[in-house]
Amino acid sequence: MSISTESIRNLAIVGHGGTGKTTFVENLLFLTGVLSRPEQVESGKTVSDYTDEEIENKISIHTTLTHVNWRDCKVNLLDTPGSSDFVGEVVAAFRTAETACVIINGKAGVQIETIKLWRRLVARQRPRVVFVNRMDEEGANFENALADLSQKFDSSFVPVTIPIGSGSDYRGVVSLLDNKAYLVTDGGKEETADIPAEMQDQVAEARSALIEAAAEGDDDLVAKFLEEETLTEEEVVRGLTAGVREQKLVPVACGAALRASGLSAFLNMVVGVCPSPSGMPETTVDEAGAESSVEISPDQPFSALCFKTSIDQFSGKLSFVKLITGKLNSDTEFFNVREGKKEKVSKLYTAQGKKLEELQELNAGDIGILTKVASAKTNDTFSTPDRRFTFKPLALPQPVHAVAIEGAQKKDEDKLGEALHKVVEEDLTFQVEFNGETKETVVAGMGELHINMILDKIRENQKIEVNTRVPKVAYRETITKPAEATYRHKKQSGGHGQFGEVSIKIRPLERGEQYQFDNLIRGMAVSKGYIPGIEKGLHEAMSEGFVAGYPAVDIGTELLDGKEHSVDSSEMAFKLAAKGALRDAASKAGPTLLEPIMNLEVFIEEQYLGDVLSDLTGRRGRVLGQEALGGGIISIKAQVPQAELMRYSIDLRSITSGTGSFEMNFDHYSPISGKIADDVIKAAQAE
């Protein structure tokens, strides 16, 4: 029997690296009886961090699906990595889950990756809850953590649990929802108890704040609260549910995941106040690109979103799906909308980490795994043939780090290409591109760790050596003023000669306009049939460049005049004449090199501001502005030449002791001159 949509809660567990997400999930599995004993991340035996690379590095790298049952609900948990190198996995998880559970460290408070995630969650309008973890560590302070949240984020934070003690005095939590204490036991599950006498006043105050927040969550309740100054239990839950769903408030729970503490109250909150998928909107895009929305509901034909694919050593290809509408069972036939291809469910599973559990049926809102759907890729929409929409794809951040790679042995190139292709299918933040200009295969990802991890895995699995180096920059060339030239291509060799003469004028275009061609020849100086040859010649000359061999852009060309010969002219002769004319004209038109300039947003702790700014200046960067995000975290916006950013993800980490990170995307091309241009030309000539 499948779980009803109303009884499902989907949670993406997200937050800065090392805040305890994996430990949290492990202990939720322990609390609910899925595990008889929780393991520690360091042992390499947790349910969630099970891949070789996770066990080796002792951090999460992939999003892992697990689930627990609590009070008639099924809670799907997507444990995500905290490192910004794997942000693609995180985005996929909170794309899928209705609620994001943000875990923060009770001592360190809100850290940089959490700030970046929060901004994404706000942009996606995702309901959020917070769990302040590691309350058992020296220096943990719930009040400070709450203040830090309020200072950094523009949301209304409402405690639903409060800690009993902290650090070595930590004993458990008081749940404000059911007015009970949950005490830590030695290695076992937490036990309920009465609220400690000395906390009565504190609890009463926190509870009235919670009731007031609940009243504000639901307009109907405000009036009642003003009149009676309190609400019933049922009304509190109703108000909080509406508040979370509408993102008017963010409930905050606390505890110590490592000691399985604070988790019962957390699950009570999730089941009570986090939205079920039922009726939640999902954006669709039709064939014309128009957006609309469907509500998650079982009472419609089948549709699902594939949010992740991976390869399992026993079951082969796994496709992780979230059902948006209808039901799915082993008889369902469906279409992969992107491929227009019919597929069949062979088996249907859910999972506890790597352990697959077979299911008979999946209901709308639930998350499951299909095996052997050959065509499946991340972001695919599965649907019935009559419904031709797709679900809006994940918006992923642009790669920030790239390296050029090649197989050490020529014979390994094919193997390498195939292996890279497989990774690209699974990981949308990893890109592979053969750059025809620089003749390099360039792989790009979210950081050095991300790329190293992928390449190491390929080296090991394929038993091949892969060399890496800093990629070449894709420079461009252009002109700075108009010029004219006439070029005659004439050859007399044996029988047929070759003849073509072309006069052109070239002029600089606006940046980004690329290329323009106008034929201004009046009369019959050149037959129509030769014009395509002339255009081909101009194109070829532009793609070969005239300063350092990089493609020329943003040049307008006008064909002014020409001459032809009744016997010796040909398309080829005119092509060569046009090429010569463009080269001659360009040499008189102030030719120059252009370099790519990137938009950069850097996130750092205040103490590193001076060092980061002077480093950016050293990279020929132009700082556009800086903004204090609260709590000593600063974002700097700048434009920096790509040539200076090839190792930035590595250098920034070393300047900021590993805490800084950045996002970047291409902005525009900009002219370079002097020594910088000379060096580029010299390097190109040395090739």
Ligand SMILES: Nc1nc2c(ncn2[C@@H]2O[C@H](COP(=O)(O)OP(=O)(O)OP(=O)(O)O)[C@@H](O)[C@H]2O)c(=O)[nH]1
């Ligand atoms: N004292 C204490 N330590 C904790 C607690 N929760 C987690 N830890 C420890 O914190 C470290 C990091 O825990 P993880 O669960 O791997 O953290 P994570 O957020 O999953 O890390 P990433 O996946 O790398 O982002 C481990 O050594 C845990 O044992 C807690 O409640 N108390």
Ligand SMILES: [Mg+2]
């Ligand atoms: Mg983890």
